[in-house]
Amino acid sequence: MKLADKIMNLRKQKGMSQEELANVFDISRQAVFKWESGEAIPDIEKLKKMALYFNVSLDVLLDDKKNITYNTSNEVKKTYRDVYVSDITLDPEQADIDHDYINNGKARKDKYDVNQVFKDNLKRFENVTNVSQYSRVIYLQPDLLCYFFIDDNNKTLGFVFDDAEQFVCPFENFIDMNVTHTASGGLRGTSGETDLHAIMISYYDKNGEANSYDIQVQSAVRVYIFNNILDKSPNVKAYCTQIRRATLNSIAEIQNALNLLKANLANKSLTNLPAIDVLTKNEAVKRGQKDKQARIAKIEEETAILRKKKRRKWIIIIAIVVIVIVIIGVVANLLPPSETPPNA
Secondary structure, three states: OOHHHHHHHHHHHOOOOHHHHHHHHOOOHHHHHHHHHOOOOOOHHHHHHHHHHHOOOHHHHHOOOOOOOOOHHHOOOOOOOOOEEOOOOOOOOHHHHHOOOOOOOOOOOOOOOHHHHHHHHHHHHHHHOOHHHOOEEEEOOOOOOEEEEEEOOOOEEEEEEOOEEEEEEEHHHEEEEEEEEEOOOOOOOOOOOOOEEEEEEEEEOOOOOEEEEEEEEEOOOOHHHOOOOOOOOHHHHHHHHHHHHHHHHHHHHHHHHHHHHHHHHOOOOOOOOOOOOHHHHHHHHHHHHHHHHHHHHHHHHHHHHHHHHHHHHHHHHHHHHHHHHHHHHHHHHHOOOOOOOOOO
16 A cells, blocks of 8 residues: 555545645645545654554555555544624725724824823723623724634634624634735825735634635724825825734734644643534624614714714804995995095
8 A cells, every 4th residue: 555545544534634634734725635546755853753643653654565444434524613704804994993083084183192092992892892792802903893712611702793704613623724914006195005905714613614714804904093185194094004014913812722722732632612502692683783874873963963064164254254345335435435536
């Protein structure tokens, strides 16, 4: 039997995927695929590690005359729980909504103290979200009500936004996390900066099929802090720079947390795992969406009232100016014409 077939049989006998075996040997899944297809062979150090890991002799691995059979009756079949994925995606304007502001084409003129806003947000976010139920919470951005969580009690991880868990992945289903940072092409004076951040979590579904969950955030557009002259405002640029740095730090923190989780779970079997209640989570998402729509409607109503007040204010100002002009004209007409002194 060829080495390629032996590696495949050993992996299947242990109930492992190519991705999981790749993690054990700190290589790519493509490398394992090449081993099992005969396109490449492991180096001697990898073979020694493999013999130790699968509890077989190096001689058995290298001798084509010796077989390693794959007995399906002895196979360790890995089971997976349901992964919850809602059909809601993160709103690109969520940060504005979190600050009670809707992009209606009108730019604010407010001046923001960057550090103070971030501190105030953290306090407010902790008050409106039940973060105490999780073992660890990492906010994606300091002004965005969206965070990554790890729940050691239920052995799950995922993302929360719109006041509900939108993605819940059991520990045993998790495969890997990939991130891409791209520049948007110069949004509001941020040309050349990476202001679009895409996170992809790959996982196994209940049937053992690989899937992925994607979430994207941006760190350039914040309507609620724009001044009238967008690109020339140092306040806006400084604010967006702070958000970008914080976003990159948060993503790196999530990546480190997941790498540590993978390392801790290697070769461990999880038992007595609670099922994920999909119906309950769907109801929570519906409530979150209903509350969000109600909040947006309230913001729009308050914005409409402010607009009416501003229009009324300008109408009054214009009316006063017109009245003053009319009074000046009337007074000018009532005054007797000035007499022209006779020529000397």
